[in-house]
Amino acid sequence: MNKFMRTIFSQDYFLCREVAEELAADLYFFFRSYLFQASRAYHLNLRYFPLIPKLHGVHEIGHGLKKQASVSQFCINPAVVSCAMDEDFIGRLAYVSRCVSPRIQARRTLERYLVHIQMVWARGG
Amino acid sequence: MHPFGYMFLSGYGIFPNQPARVPIYPSAFSDASYIRTEAEKCMDEAYVVPQPVPWQRESPLTRELYHDTSPNGKNRFHCLDPWHTFHLGVGKYWVGCGAMMLQRLLPMRNIEERISEIGSQYRRFCREQKIDPVIRRIDIHTFGGPTDPCGSWNKASVTSNWMMFFEHFCDQWVDSIQPDERLQNWVSFLQVCMLLYVYIIYGFSYYVLWFLINVSQNLYCEFGVCVAVLNFQGLYHLQGWVLNLRLWLPSV
Numbered sequence: 001m002n003k004f005m006r007t008i009f010s011q012d013y014f015l016c017r018e019v020a021e022e023l024a025a026d027l028y029f030f031f032r033s034y035l036f037q038a039s040r041a042y043h044l045n046l047r048y049f050p051l052i053p054k055l056h057g058v059h060e061i062g063h064g065l066k067k068q069a070s071v072s073q074f075c076i077n078p079a080v081v082s083c084a085m086d087e088d089f090i091g092r093l094a095y096v097s098r099c100v101s102p103r104i105q106a107r108r109t110l111e112r113y114l115v116h117i118q119m120v121w122a123r124g125g
Numbered sequence: 126m127h128p129f130g131y132m133f134l135s136g137y138g139i140f141p142n143q144p145a146r147v148p149i150y151p152s153a154f155s156d157a158s159y160i161r162t163e164a165e166k167c168m169d170e171a172y173v174v175p176q177p178v179p180w181q182r183e184s185p186l187t188r189e190l191y192h193d194t195s196p197n198g199k200n201r202f203h204c205l206d207p208w209h210t211f212h213l214g215v216g217k218y219w220v221g222c223g224a225m226m227l228q229r230l231l232p233m234r235n236i237e238e239r240i241s242e243i244g245s246q247y248r249r250f251c252r253e254q255k256i257d258p259v260i261r262r263i264d265i266h267t268f269g270g271p272t273d274p275c276g277s278w279n280k281a282s283v284t285s286n287w288m289m290f291f292e293h294f295c296d297q298w299v300d301s302i303q304p305d306e307r308l309q310n311w312v313s314f315l316q317v318c319m320l321l322y323v324y325i326i327y328g329f330s331y332y333v334l335w336f337l338i339n340v341s342q343n344l345y346c347e348f349g350v351c352v353a354v355l356n357f358q359g360l361y362h363l364q365g366w367v368l369n370l371r372l373w374l375p376s377v
Contacts, residue, residue: 001216001288041222049218056132056137058207059168060205061207078207081204081206081207082206083208
């Protein structure tokens, strides 16, 4: 999974077929490993590795990649629908909005946001 | 509407030939032998067979915007987020259960001390890699306890940090991990460079064994079924079968 995550976040929007097949194989391998661990835990009477619905989500992502790779030379990188960066952006804005007076919250939040933009801009350029 | 829930992309959880609603990933493990085959069948069918829409009132996004017009194209407009699907779902269980399995390798006297040692190693690793550990206090409750392990954090990057840390940890303890089949399987997933070898010898052969056991509801399957499956799966699975028997017989 580490390899999968590193690869999808380091690749471009489109993945070539070979990379997509390799990534799908990694996810399938994870899926089988998880099922193996769940099976062993069940037979050892341990409450480890429960079969939760999100496991199917991982299976869906792997199957989608495999499906695309079987019909096309290029596949869409699953990381393009990842909302980690958007969430981070919202988190930063939420932090700014918590540090202002509640009476003029909207105005101050926008002003502080502009200040932050200016700082990032100056740092980058 | 669907009391047990189902997957909106493929309709998994609603089987076409089954009038009764089947829960997605049933809790009773004896029913789980068809998980992979049924799920893949549903996922393949979802591109050709229209499924019931997973909403009561359609969103303007699929009403107004361009979308895939093939069967279930509207469902596929809503994508899965791979980052959160893994890190705040399966990954928390994977890390929590893995921590409980790996802590036994450390030489300390009790589980609290061993988890505390893992915590200090994790902090050292984060410092070396210049990443934010996010969680400051690491104890047995961080991993949900020894009986029902699950990561107790609610930030996806923590799972990501732990996955990287355990990759590093397993490299250090490779000699102790090798003799343990379960740990080896857990680690082999992290070290995907061993993918082919582990997949053939351990991963899929275990899956075949597990599948057979669940289908027959008995450890000892009929000879004909075993031969048919082994012939089909090839020599590697025969090797895996021998390995499995060696592993399983002491626990029978």
